[in-house]
Structures are given as C-alpha cells and as structure tokens.
Amino acid sequence: MGRIPCCEKDNVKRGQWTPEEDNKLSSYIAQHGTRNWRLIPKNAGLQRCGKSCRLRWTNYLRPDLKHGQFSDAEEQTIVKYHSVVGNRWSLIAAQLPGRTDNDVKNHWNTKLKKKLSGMGIDPVTHKPFSHLMAEIATTLAPPQVAHLAEAALGCFKDEMLHLLMKKRIDFHQHTNPTPGNSTATYINSQQEEKLDTVKKIKIGLSRAMQEQPDMLTSNKPWMDTIGATSANFTGNCSDFPLPMSGFQYGHSTFGNEGDGSPWSQSLCTGSTCTGAADQQGQLPDKLEVEENGEESEGRKELRNGSSIIFNSDSLLWDLPSEDLMNQMV
C-alpha cells in the first residue's frame, strides 16, 4: 500500500551542502531533469534525502535564481502582496522572478518586518500601530485609554528609546532646559538616576515636540477629558525619527529623516499629529479625496473631529510632558 519512502533515513547526510554535492546534483538534474526526487539522490550518487535535494535545488542551485540583494521594487512587491495574501510565501515569490519562497520569507523576517515596525506599521495587519491601539481604545473610557497608552509605551519602549537616541533627543533637562517646562522641576539630578525607560521616553518625546520650531496649536477637545488643555499642544510629526529612506508603502513614498516627506505625513496621519498634517494640507494619498469624489473614512474622521479613533490615538503623543507624567503614570 502507498508509496515507498523517499529515502533511508539512517543513511542520509544532513547539514550544509558541499560544492561537490552541489555539482553532483546540478549535473544530474541538467541531464535528467527533476522528475522523481526520490530517485535523484540515489542516481546522482548523493547520500541525501530526496526532499533535501529538492530544497537545495529549488532554493539555491536553480540557474534562474537571483542571489543578490532585494531591490526596492522587489521589497515593495513583497509588502504589497503580503498585505493581500499574508504569509503565502510561494504566492508572493511567484511575483518575483528568480526569488524563492524561502528567500522572500527570510527577507521578510529579517528586514521588512523591522522596516514596517520602524515605520509604525504593524507587519501583520499592515495598519499603523496607532490605529490598532485606537481601535482598542474605542471600547475604553478615557482613564483606561491612558492606561492603554502607558502599556503601549512599555511594549515599544526599547524601540522608541533607540529611535530617540538616534535623533539625539536629550533625556536630561539640565543640559538643555526648556523655559517654563514643568518637567524641569519634576526631574532633579537625583531622580534622573532613577528614571526608568518609559519615563525617559516620555521626556524624550516631550522634548522632541517642544524643540520643533514650527509647532502648531491644535484644537483637541478630547484633551479636556483627560485633563490636558488644547493650548499647550506642541506636537509635530517631523520631530519623529525616520528609520528608512526612499521606501514606498501603499500610496506613500517614505523619504528621508525629518524632511517632511510623505513618509512623515503618512506616519503622522496614522498616529502622531493628524491635526497638524491636516492643517498643512499635507495628507497623503490615503486620506485625500478618493478618485470617485468621496472622502475616505479616515478623512471624514479627521474632518468632523468626532472620531475617537483619531482623537484617542493622538492623545498619547500630543500631550505635553507634564500631562504625560500626570495623566498616564
């Protein structure tokens, strides 16, 4: 009954392939093709499982394979198709001549996932993290939203600290004090030593906001619900470090660090400073009026100002430092 096993498991070599083995396999397949993987190692004089031979051939030895770096266009294709089909690597690889599913999978896991995360985009859902948080926040009362924001800070603290340090945001008030900032009194030299990571992030974010020269005042009525005042909002998206350059996601091209590029706008539209971006007329394609003349959902939410999605996910970063300290801790 059934088929005979593909190989004798006991006499099979495993691990890295040697150049000699590669040569044997390649020359055998060049002469006989890949019709029966069970017979190939036996006939080619290899002590390998047929499955291992197939993988070696399809992932490495095939003459039509590319072995170099992934191009920007290839990366965009991967992201684009991944947003549609998920982890169907073979389907995605089929869109990229010369690339295998293993290549695509490895590249995704080692590079693209991190890139998207660094852009504030969830690599699983392809939505901005802030939108995901905001969706959760819609079910919560304002005090719980503050706790959610705090939890999120904890989750992403390592990444955020890293980004802030790259941007050379100073966590220590005394080296570059901002006049009238209450965090200066909150932090004295002794307490500095005891600051935990999350507090450093809050300070760094607040300083990033305060150091922005063209900051805009935003009318955010929801702030009142958590004790903040709209008058002291000081957020602007260009304060945020941008980990990549020249990368495209969806309709938006993500440009260089802090250059007000569409990447900045996209990130900010999704999370940090929707109000500012809107006022500047710099919304990315996603939120512009659709081709059919109707506004996108996100645009509507922005315009009517009633959506808790945009409001609540803005509150985390738009709060001045004292509010971060007082309301969320």
Added chain:
DNA sequence: AACATGCGCAACCGCTCAAAG
C-alpha cells in the same frame, strides 16, 4: 585581542493535501 551579541541565511521540521496503490 577576546568575548558577547546580533543578524542573515541555509537547512530542517512538521504539517497539509493530493496521488498512488
């Protein structure tokens, strides 16, 4: 210079599905 840590890639593992018997 030595060690630790992180990263990228190749290979393996285990599962599903279709085909063979």
Added chain:
DNA sequence: TCTTTGAGCGGTTGCGCATGT
C-alpha cells in the same frame, strides 16, 4: 474507500559571519 507517501508550504532552528563591548 482507506492507508501511506511524495510534494509543497510555512515555521523554526542552527551555523557562520559581522559588529559591538
């Protein structure tokens, strides 16, 4: 129709190299 296996696929692991301390 059922059992078993090959092929294919996605997830995971382990090795070697690069970088940091």
